């Protein structure tokens with residue numbers, strides 16, 4: 001019977017959503033006969049949020065974010081408990097700690113995992129490589145740390161109260177880093193992660209002046225305009241509107257992709273949208289591989305026409 005340890009991520013005093021996703025992935029990976037052990041560096045009062053785990057191991061601490069300390073404590077917890085698998089979110093925090101902890105405790109390290117399933121006595125995982133251009137199917141030996149990307153697990157399945165056994169794990173690593181402060185970027189802009197409908201523009205929009213046609217369509221739809229990175233790099237929209245690997249991860253009901261090719265770094269931020277509609281002059285654009293509906297048209301012709309038709313209806 002296998003044990004999967006879930007690294008419970010805490011950021012700015014809150015348990016991150018990815019933690020609940022990982023609890024779901026862990027349960028599906030080890031089954032009901034296996035053990036899901038959640039491990040977090042957090043105040044004891046937060047442990048009850050990890051109710052879907054069979055057991056919770058906590059290193060009580062304040063909520064200051066010191067990556068060096070976190071990585072060293074995780075390594076010590078792994079060494080103490082020797083779980084078969086360790087699941088860490090493929091997030092900024094997860095990336096800070098997972099590889100160090102794996103190396104330090106002699107575990108294998110598998111990054112960008114977008115799926116894991118039992119096979120024979122072990123497991124296989126799908127790992128995104130080359131920035132997501134290819135997927136490698138790899139055997140997962142016992143004693144592996146996996147960095148799992150968002151969207152693999154169902155957070156609702158992993159969230160819930162319960163009465164897991166709680167254990168305090170005392171760790172006092174030697175740390176050279178000192179916490180100075182935690183700063184979130186100031187934003188007076190809309191939050192694109194909270195929108196039902198996004199009208200997203202890519203390099204195909206051609207020129208800053210054309211952004212207006214997307215804004216008009218968004219106005220008609222009650223939507224917000226977001227963008228791929230080149231549009232933000234060109235300064236046509238603020239960084240807060242960028243979707244993708246180095247932008248925001250969005251999950252709207254409708255995602256209209258206008259003149260966006262569908263590079264892996266962009267797809268990483270929007271592939272979980274409920275309905276993806278792509279408009280692109282190139283019928284072979286990769287965005288069409290994941291779009292539910294596709295329009296092969298010049299967006300500069302199509303979008304104003306669509307706004308007009310919607311206004312009339």
Ligand SMILES: Cc1cc2nc3c(=O)[nH]c(=O)nc-3n(C[C@H](O)[C@H](O)[C@H](O)COP(=O)(O)OP(=O)(O)OC[C@H]3O[C@@H](n4cnc5c(N)ncnc54)[C@H](O)[C@@H]3O)c2cc1C
Nearest residue numbers: 202203204228229244245246247259260261265266281299
């Ligand atoms: C580490 C790293 C992080 C990155 N992070 C991000 C990120 O967070 N977000 C992101 O988006 N990218 C990111 N990128 C960049 C990414 O690799 C792509 O370069 C980028 O997504 C391409 O944007 P695009 O689709 O708008 O442009 P392009 O790839 O140039 O595609 C433009 C598309 O518009 C179509 N088109 C042209 N004219 C028209 C027209 N008139 N009507 C209709 N269609 C038209 C073309 O056929 C083409 O498919 C990152 C890259 C790296 C290396």
